[in-house]
Amino acid sequence: MQPLTIIMYHYIRDFTRTRYPGIKGLDLAGFRRQLDYLQSRHTIVRVRDVVAAQRGESGLPADAALLTFDDAYAEHYALVFPELYERKLEGAFFAPVDPVCHGKLLDVNRIHFILAANAAQGGDPEEISAKLDAALREAEAGWNLEPVEAYRAQWAHPNRFDDAETIYIKRMLQTALPEALRHRIAVDLFAHFVSMDEAAFAGELYMSEQQARLMQGCGMYFGSHGASHHWLNRVPREIQEAEVDRSLEFLRRIGSPVDDHWVMCYPYGGWNEGLLDVLRDRNCTLGLTTEVATALINQHDPLLLPRFDTNDFPR
Ligand SMILES: [Zn+2]
Structure with a gap:
């Protein structure tokens, strides 16, 4: 050994x-x-x-x-x-x-830059999670999702690196939702908070x-x-x-x-x-x-x- x-x-x-x-x-x-x-x-x-x-x-x-x-x-x-x-x-x-x-931009990076771009503009993570929760409520019936409150109870817990709200956003977009849905929501959030041109962004990243x-x-x-x-x-x-x-x-x-x-x-x-x-x-x-x-x-x-x-x- x-x-x-x-x-x-x-x-x-x-x-x-x-x-x-x-x-x-x-x-x-x-x-x-x-x-x-x-x-x-x-x-x-x-x-x-x-x-x-x-x-x-x-x-x-x-x-x-x-x-x-x-x-x-x-x-x-x-x-x-x-x-x-x-x-x-x-x-x-x-x-x-x-x-x-x-x-191609990795999902994990898309999420990080959504959080970072929002913070750089002086925003709180709540501004992102509010849009995330709105998208979830809209998708709830069609995707057979749990209520937003159930996801929050499961995922909004701080860890050694991040606060609860940030962890909630990360976990929802990394793992908790069906892949096609979380991808779609993350792409929308990226376009809103960071950039419309993902390929150019990936080329630099x-x-x-x-x-x-x-x-x-x-x-x-x-x-x-x-x-x-x-x-x-x-x-x-x-x-x-x-x-x-x-x-x-x-x-x-x-x-x-x-x-x-x-x-x-x-x-x-x-x-x-x-x-x-x-x-x-x-x-x-x-x-x-x-x-x-x-x-x-x-x-x-x-x-x-x-x-x-x-x-x-x-x-
Ligand atoms: Zn990796």
């Missing part, structure tokens, strides 16, 4: 330049300080070091840590990549195919395939984060297979290894036994969840390694 600290990053931004200060994330200076901190206490290892340890070919340093970056934001190319390259560190990047290759290929060629690792960033535990097997296969094609195109070893990072941390079968069929070596703990190589199921969030460490 070998402990491995895996750290998960999402937004890393230059807050002096952003139009959306409400987007929660790590600013560049904080990222640099956190790297200093991590490098003073850990040995940053590469994906292939972890794979070798998992296979019993070599050991990991006792203080091993792995840096992971989800969702292929443009800042991962513009800010993170130069910083890691300079420090001679490998980052493991998990890029969903549709945003990078097809200009994510890195391009070319940039991913360049990073890969310069020593960064790219693994699978699915194609459309769906909850893969909620879709039938053929969709799971299509999602994984489309992402493996993308990885092959940018020159990332997919035959000898590859890493799956579950969108939203969602997995089930059927998905693990699909991954094993395709020789997936490691899987990353969003459970918060130290990964224990050769003790945890290699397809279910937990990760810390950047917020769990000082900045």
Whole structure:
């Protein structure tokens, strides 16, 4: 058994330049300080070091840590990549195919920017939830929904990052409603609060395939984060297979290894036994969840390694 600290990053931004200060994330200076901190206490290892340890070919340093970056934001190319390259560190990047290759905005980002744009205009989350609740009442009969009050009772509870109203908006638009309905409501809210032109917005938000290929060629690792960033535990097997296969094609195109070893990072941390079968069929070596703990190589199921969030460490 070998402990491995895996750290998960999402937004890393230059807050002096952003139009959306409400987007929660790590600013560049904080990222640099956190790297200093991590490098003073850990040995940053590469994906292939972890794979070798998992296979019993070599050991990991006792203080091993792995840096992971989800969702292929443009800042991962513009800010993170130069910083890691300079420090001679490998980052493991998990890029969903549709945003990078097809200009599609991820649901999770649509929701974040609705909240951030509203906050930047001085609005409260209640302004969004009022529109959300109005849309729900309108859709209630046709979609056979529960009453708004029932959803609120279930979902409007604060967590360690967000207040109750914000969590309610996020959960309703991420999971609670039928997918087609929540997508439609989120697109309407995005058009109202942020922008009518989602494709242009997505083009600025994510890195391009070319940039991913360049990073890969310069020593960064790219693994699978699915194609459309769906909850893969909620879709039938053929969709799971299509999602994984489309992402493996993308990885092959940018020159990332997919035959000898590859890493799956579950969108939203969602997995089930059927998905693990699909991954094993395709020789997936490691899987990353969003459970918060130290990964224990050769003790945890290699397809279910937990990760810390950047917020769990000082900045
Ligand atoms: Zn993601």
